[in-house]
């Protein structure tokens with residue numbers, strides 16, 4: 001690749017972003033806050049029901065269930081704690097290994113470690129940046145034994161009991177095939193759909209396929225509660241356990257007489273955050289429409305060339321288009337970084353996809369397969385501004 005191609009590529013991206021906005025500073029993804037949000041939060045504040053026992057928390061859970069068509073939802077303080085709770089709910093034990101894609105946000109690795117389990121890093125496919133199921137199956141056949149419904153890592157002798165596939169940028173990974181391989185090897189499935197609120201796959205909301213699914217409502221997501229998340233499940237037993245553990249496993253006989261049935265967590269979403277969620281969720285269809293318009297406009301503005309392309313997943317039309325991305329052909333870290341730094345100097349927020357999990361020092365000690373596709377994606381992907389506010 002020619003030396004100054006970074007100038008050409010960053011120049012092209014800047015031109016496209018400037019077609020959306022003339023503002024100098026363009027954030028990567030800013031929340032959409034409307035007057036309705038202010039009145040909902042004000043109403044919550046005036047009611048004084050700001051804490052976890054607020055009826056707004058229950059109302060928000062009901063509206064999540066309604067929108068996602070999930071049988072059960074529990075609103076949680078953030079996506080990371082939702083993952084931690086999901087692991088607990090599925091009874092994944094100390095020293096169990098959990099398959100996690102290396103191309104990822106750090107939450108699923110941390111949540112696994114909080115629970116005493118061990119991340120085991122697997123590769124992604126470049127088609128949708130989700131788990132490469134074919135590669136995983138080959139790897140299992142070579143490196144694991146399946147006996148008495150238990151998958152055992154031959155090298156570490158530890159059981160592998162779960163997989164946490166991530167739906168990246170709001171686009172579905174190959175969840176059908178992931179469910180198949182999980183059934184075959186008796187793995188629990190926790191879908192990390194943190195970025196996927198409003199995304200569907202074959203008309204089903206992301207996060208409703210696995211044993212448990214997880215959402216995030218952090219400030220950078222399509223809708224926000226400031227910080228927040230949720231657990232989705234179709235299984236009553238998992239729901240009851242998740243709700244109990246999120247409410248510190250408190251058993252109330254009456255207002256003052258209570259006990260705790262086990263080690264629980266203070267993880268339920270407070271009412272003040274839920275009140276914001278209640279108004280944000282009312283705007284989701286409008287936001288989804290805007291995101292689609294932005295994506296389609298980008299598709300028409302980025303011209304076909306030999307250096308890069310906008311990431312387009314034709315067979316995944318039900319994405320919430322949370323973050324749009326550029327894929328640099330034949331990229332390397334130096335080229336990627338030069339493009340990013342050039343754009344940041346112009347006030348346009350872009351970022352690489354995450355640092356790969358197996359390259360983070362405290363995570364580098366855990367088992368992993370060959371991760372060539374993840375490395376390719378890490379070098380090649382640049383997320384570009386995608387806020388709904390890019391269009392009027």
Ligand SMILES: Cc1ncc(COP(=O)(O)O)c(C=O)c1O
Pocket residue numbers: 078079080081104105107108166192194195216217218227228229
């Ligand atoms: C893929 C993914 N998983 C999990 C999380 C964790 O969510 P939270 O920030 O709400 O803890 C995030 C992001 O924030 C994410 O992008």
